[in-house]
Amino acid sequence: MTLPPAPKARLIVGLEIHVQLRTATKLFCGCAVRFGAPPNSLTCPVCLGHPGALPVLNREALRCAAKTAMALGCRILPRTSWDRKSYWYPDLPKNYQISQNEFPVGLEGAVELPRADGSVKTVRIRRVHLEEDAGKSLHDAPDATLVDLNRAGTALLEIVTAPDIASPEEAGDLAREIRRIVRYLGVADADMQKGHMRLEPNVNCAVELDGAEARTPIVEIKNLNSFRALEAAVAFEFERQTAAYLADPAYTLERRGKESRGWDEAALATFVQRRKEEAHEYRCFPDPDLAPYEWIAGELDELARETPELPQARRRRLARELGIGQGDALLIAEDRATGDLFEAAVAAGACPQTLAKHFINLWTRLAKDAGTTIAGLKLDAGALAELARLQTDGAVSATAARLIAEAMARTRAAPRALAQRLGLTRLSDRTALLPLVKEAIAANPKAAAQYRAGGGKAAKSLGFLQGRVMRLSGGRADPAVAAALLREELGPQLG
């Protein structure tokens, strides 16, 4: 009996990312942008959509958009302009959204994503444009919808990728790298909890069956606000669409076109959403109320000069100059201040490898416990360097370094002083170590016998006894001195 060939399915994902810019005011009016203000307190005739009110572009928002577009390798259009995108919803007071359709800020860039195996994945960026956010609708009341327009008109940056993403993890990696980039640039806080970043993947699959390849309909999943939800929703759609096509060969892009689905966080499943306007029904047309913007000579160069080294460039440099691996560099360069702290500690004399181990194994966890970044622990680069040096020089063990780091985060005392105070300095004194060596041998006669018998198991037994001495000393014993003392005490080996 021969089984039918298994279908092969390939995931195809493009991502639309909305990032709320960190401007003081909205995109087209002077209303302050503030989270948690009383409803409708931050509104004016422009963002309420009153007839006759005229929008005026926020200079800072435009500069932030151009900086981001350049950081994403986009071509900046010499002239950028505004369009109206029409649809009806109570949280959109003008019944159109001001966006950029024809002449966005930037086109055709790329993002490089480091992979676990050390290679790099490139995802093309199609466009970067500015647009205004809508307000918020509350559907809690049974008979009415309540609308708060504080958010209406807030500056959003929309970043659209090409469908180059091939797995749920890559989708998450891309979104995380975009967050790093906007944070490095300082153009956004990108706080997921506050809804500063909203993710909309466009997902479909190429299913190969009996030598023919079919494409499933493109499903846009609306308004995801965590990386976890993004990865879960993409993974869910991959399975759902593949199964839907295998059950019904008419479930194809040609037959069904695009679909819109929502994400149910509790059920961990996508669900069909009511159809809104089709793309061509947005009736985009140039906004007559807003003048286009033409970049002035030198202006973009100035923005480029204000742009710091970006995460991928920093990771490359950490690898090239300090020999830091890609996975470690990802954590070290997670945010700009933490990367700066790492480099300052290296400059203060820390061995990069030991310091990297401390960042990955010690500081990341302590920062997480404190609900902040490593830089957010507010420890001095000199202190981090000193701790790394103590370990590199053999003055403290790795275990002791961990205890000292914990105490540093708690008390902010200097590592050398803490090592003394906590009694964590390395024991290399023979008289102090001898009783521990004797105790280890007495407590483990089998290992001692195996060592004395020589042969294959001898080295392993010595290592075991050395581990016992380390444990008895609370991690303080100098491993080399302990091993030497063990050999002396155990006596000559047979064979």
Added chain:
Amino acid sequence: MSVAELLTPAQVEAAARLARLLLNEGEAAAFAAQLAPILARVQALDELDTSNVAPLARLSPLANVLRPDEARPSLGADLALREAPDAAGGFFRVPRVLGEGGGA
């Protein structure tokens, strides 16, 4: 293409749906018949050769109108809601709609 073919009743219905206008029985056909000659009139522009003319979105030569990113006083909720047909607890109150908004 005849004038009548320029605009079908189905197209009128689609436009009415986007404008949230409810048409009565027979109105789509009636409006199609009335609007088609207007379209035909405008279509005369198609006879012009515009291949060497840049698109013109605005008549004003104005460009580069910016404002600094400095907060100005907002209206405040009371004033913002004063002209609203219905309001409750600082919110605009509208007939219940389903689902997420925000097209974007």
